[in-house]
Amino acid sequence: MELLDRYVQAVKDLLPRPKRDDIALEISDTLRSEMEDKETELGRPLNRDEEASILKAYGHPRLVASRYGRLQYLIGPTLLPFYFYTLRIVLIIVVVIQVVLGLTIGATSNDVVGTLLGFWGPLWGSIFFVIGIITVIFALLEYFGGRLARVDAWNPASLPPVQNSTWVPRFNTAVDLVFNVVFVLWVVGVVPVRELVGYMLLGPGMSYFTSSPFSFAAWWHILVPALVVVALVNIATDVINLAQPQWARFRTGVAIGTNSILFVVMCFLLTVHPYVIVAKGVAHPERYQSSADALSGTVFAILVAWAIIPAFLVVTNVLKLRKSAQVVAVK
Amino acid sequence: MPADFESLRLELRRGCLTLAVLAHLKTEHYGYTLRKALVEQGLEIDEGTLYPLLRRLEDQGLLVSEWREDNKRNKRYYHLSRDGRRMLDQLVDEWRRINASLARILQEA
16 A cells, blocks of 8 residues: 555645645545455455556545645636737837837937837736736736626626727727827937838838939828828827727728828829929939829839829718618617 | 636536535445445446535535444544535426426427
């Protein structure tokens, strides 16, 4: 029975302290009874392998002991949905704050890329820290039998409206918000952001672009404010959407407005020639004129395509708005 | 992903085991003989399930236990408490209701 004693000792070490001796004694008695029954059946004492086989069938000491533990899981099924909900909200907030902070500091730094790369590590650190803290809080709530007040004190009237397919998830809105903020910073000429975006798009080729003998004509000064206005409207819409993601008709209305502005601007720009001119101060400008004309043709084609997209979006959003109005009317 | 039979079977058995254990402990048993009695009546239950279940039922006040010497060895004997008897009666009524409903449902199916 030496194996049995070793087994019971192994289980005992892992048992909850208050009833450790009691439970170990009971396990020991059960196993002895089982072994004695087996010996009676065989008519001889058990050998070591047979003893081991009975112990093995009883289960791994850790598994056996864990069944006597009060807590079988870190966060139980009651709290788990609230855990994931809290985690998602807090992570979105942390990521948005970190990204905005990184861009703000990066915008005032000489080494934009280095500054932003320096934020990459702390961002992951923050994410893991937040996950850890929230997990510990929920595990403690679970352990001490606590229940979130809202589990019991919820009110059906406070539930959000029925979600439809036009509901944009907050995460997508947050990503869109960051993109629009970066875009505005880039367009209004926050130099480090412009350098960073340029570097991300063109890499080392950006130096060729900046030393180009060409420049955009006056139309560029019409397009830029229009794009900034649209981006600012989108930022405001994103902020509202973060708070009220169910305001689908409002968002559709805004999309119709911003795409209409873009469509009108693009149509106007299609009448303005040329798009690319030889930069001032370039020696022998006549050498570059034919290239500038060719580039103007390319820009014209791009603007045509660019005009089609907002027109398409205006039409689809108007149809969407009409459909949702019909649904509301039916209800 | 289709559910596997084993996990659904375990789910189905969980409540039945509690009822069977309470019913058997109208008369006194210690763990080993209780398990043997359940197995002999066709209800397989491993020790890893039975003993923690006995502890839980005792913590809930449905069982009482005491150590007594038997065949020169100490054994822990369990039996129903007064609350346990009341609970067993309620559970048996509930079981009969469920069983009758299920019989009707399965017959229709």
